Amino acid sequence: MAEPLENLSTMxxxxxxxxxxxxxxxxxxxxxxxxxxxxxxxPVVVESTKLEVVDEYVYLGQIVRLGKSNFDREVNRRIQLGWAAFGKLRHIFSSGIPQNLKTRLYNQCVLPVMTYGTETWSFTAGRMRKLKVAKRAMQRAMLGVSLRDKLRNEDISNRTRVTDIAQRISKLKWQ
Known part of the structure; x- marks a missing residue:
């Protein structure tokens, strides 16, 4: 950070x-x-290289934007990253290994990706709902069921036993 701007180039x-x-x-x-x-x-130039001007960037795993709430974008980004982690393990989740191993794998590999940095977010019901919807979709994929199978969310949660994302976020915030 610098004021005036000329100090930034010097620094x-x-x-x-x-x-x-x-x-x-x-x-x-x-x-x-x-x-x-x-x-x-x-323009800010360092050793004959003009530095790129951006409105946002990812720093230490989170989107940084000046003057704007970045939480909605970060929730969407975390969901995408969660699906990417889930996708890398999809062959395991769709295999015949016991459900308790799938649950452990989800809780250790996918859930941390989706909840990274949530300690600093301000949550609304809509943001939490998006995360819960993504978690439920992953649970259905783990069980190999679709929405057309008309299984209740509680039944799916009881079968998968994955950690509830809202409880995980709450725990991280309190820590």
């Missing part, structure tokens, strides 16, 4: 030169610039 160039002296190198492809509404955007 980044100093960081780059000191880093090089001790054998480190800044990755200019990963170095991004964001401006808030109080700054007039202008």
């Amino acid at each position: 980044l160039n100093d960081l780059n030169s000191v880093s090089q002296r001790i054998g480190l190198k800044m990755n200019m492809d990963k170095t991004k610039i964001m401006f808030n509404v109080h700054v007039t955007p202008m």
